[in-house]
Amino acid sequence: MDEHTVWRHIGTQRRELADLIEGLDTDPRVWATPSLCEGWTVRDVAAHLTHGTLPLPRMLFEATRSGFRFDAVVDRMARADRSTPTQIASTLRSVADSRRHPPGTSAVEPLIDLLVHGQDLCVPLGIDRPVPADAAVTAAQRVWDMGFPFRARRRYVGRRLVATDADFAVGEGREVAAPIRDLLLLLTGRRVAVAGAG
Structure with a gap:
């Protein structure tokens, strides 16, 4: 798949997930549901989806705080993010067409993140989310x-x-x-x- 098509899919996934997140029940129990991503709730996964396009200085700051341990950085940021579902959806829409991605990764990594974490959110909530x-x-x-x-x-x-x-x-x-x-x-x-x- 050429890079242009990869980014087109990424934009579509971000917009669809923004709609899905915004449309979820606001009951705190829904957001506290364990996701397929081990150790994370549905809320943690949703928040994480907004972190892939953060500016490099912020990413370096966060990496420094976690001793440059990849898993620790990602986990801490997701758990600490207090954004509301509306804010998460708004952020996803605002970065839908961004081509920024973490250093050392390809354009495909954001696509992996969106496709897999979309299922992490949906499967535990009984939502059937097809993938292209x-x-x-x-x-x-x-x-x-x-x-x-x-x-x-x-x-x-x-x-x-x-x-x-x-x-x-x-x-x-x-x-x-x-x-x-x-x-x-x-x-x-x-x-x-x-x-x-x-």
């Missing part, structure tokens, strides 16, 4: 190729992961077949029910 197959394939291939932080290739040694609804297949060994949305979640470490994946 071409975007999911690009995201899944990048996750497979990149190593850190997902290490998918190592976790699925001896498995061949095959999408049943898209042109995607990686790995060697016993075949695990599932929709591309589920494979993307598997590759990024989410617990999803896919036969033979364990």
